[in-house]
Amino acid sequence: MEKYDVVIIGGGIGGLTLALKLVQADVRVLVVEKAKQPGKIYKGELLQPKSLEIFKEMGIAYQIVEASFSLPTIHTYEMTEKKDGTLKEELYIPLHYNRLSSPFPEARMIPHEKLKELVIREAEKYPAFTYWNPATFQTFTVKDEWNKRFEKAKIAYDGEEVEVEAHFFVGAEGRSSLLRKAMNEHVITTQYNHQFLTVTFPRPKDFTQAKMYASHDSFIGLFPLPEDQVRSVMLIKPGQYKEMKKKGLHTFYKPFERFEPGLKGYPENIQSWKEIQLMIPIRHNIPNYVKGNAVIIGDAAHTVHPMAGEGMNLAIQDGAVLGELFVWMFKEGRLHPANLRKFEKVRKKRADRLSRLSHLSALAYSWPYKWVQRGRMFALKRLERHPVLHYKHMLNISGIGWWPYSALDGLRFLGPGQVFSRKRFEKKSEKMLFSNKNDYPWYFKNEERSQSKE
Ligand SMILES: Cc1cc2nc3c(=O)[nH]c(=O)nc-3n(C[C@H](O)[C@H](O)[C@H](O)COP(=O)(O)OP(=O)(O)OC[C@H]3O[C@@H](n4cnc5c(N)ncnc54)[C@H](O)[C@@H]3O)c2cc1C
Structure with missing residues (x-):
């Protein structure tokens, strides 16, 4: 039977960031990913400064900067409708990343699958990396039901059912995590009174700024990507998607051209509703990220409303912090699962705060x-x-x-x-900036004090 130090279920961006961190320190990792890569679903594409700093530490910032598009400012516009149906700009508010002291005072847009590809390509350079794709995690064997010590994972891979053993199991399988279910974690769910349509289409070369337009009853967001593409989001009411489909694609093109006349003709590159993704926002809060020798990260642990562009970043940041903790545990021989709580201590508070912030941003447009x-x-x-x-x-x-x-x-x-x-x-x-001591307190004495300071 195959045995690994860490088995990561789910090769999304959270699981892959964790895997890269581990293999760079020679910790033996198996990543199990069920969807054929590259995936076809639109997911988060906006990298916040902390995520960029993490990739810099991991030695792949250059490739990421090359493949992404810089957004130093988010331009927000509040519009009112005139009697003749045209729009008037009521308020313009730019929000600047250059106020921050960071090597990356910016957000960067990168196609989600491209980012994953860069991380996989880097991880493949290390012999400690094993990647099964497509492979689907099915169930666990539990050794000690009371303390939940997960022993073996059953995985469907290459037409066979394979069992793998590991010191630790990580659930990075997104919002419907099976590991979270196996941990019997209680999930608190918040639903919203709106949905989004999202798709990427070509943009004019000179459309280079991130823009969010809102009127009292509409919201659209436009975020430029490399290669003259732009990722769009449009807020709709539940049920509106069906009505729009019945009426025709012009109902999708029109709001973009109304709010941003410079884009006239560009949304028309979308020729089928199949290209447009319906996104139903949801918020999950989970009280514990750790049980026995298992831990959940990313969307498995905390799904957030997409308005503040945080979901992908939380997953990356979870991956980096948990990775650094595992590296310390393996290097120091401190393999007692109780040490996993140190991850939860650093990350849960931060994820909860950003989940609240995303929720409030969502309410402001609801x-x-x-x-x-x-x-x-x-x-x-x-x-x-x-x-x-x-x-x-x-x-x-x-x-x-x-x-x-x-x-x-x-x-x-x-x-x-x-x-x-x-x-x-x-x-x-x-x-107020996080120090290494805040991020990785186990490397420092008086770790409790550094955490309570946050
Ligand atoms: C439409 C959409 C738009 C979004 N927009 C934004 C945005 O603009 N900004 C932002 O920051 N965030 C956004 N998000 C959220 C962001 O994409 C997620 O928060 C982020 O991808 C979470 O990463 P993750 O690795 O935790 O999970 P995921 O990206 O969901 O990855 C989980 C992986 O696990 C795999 N998996 C699941 N079950 C199994 C199994 N049993 N066996 C093996 N593999 C399995 C899945 O195939 C998947 O690849 C968006 C999400 C969606 C769906």
């Missing part, structure tokens, strides 16, 4: 009323104009740090924009 839009415009204006609020927002979505929101922020929202002490702000903002 109700088609003019008074909701007025409230959103007020909040966006303050967020951009107050340097502390602007910085906090960009820092918190970037993943490179976290600055908690406080009662004082309420006053900042209401008070004059420029009243703040630059010196105090600079000192404090520095402290």
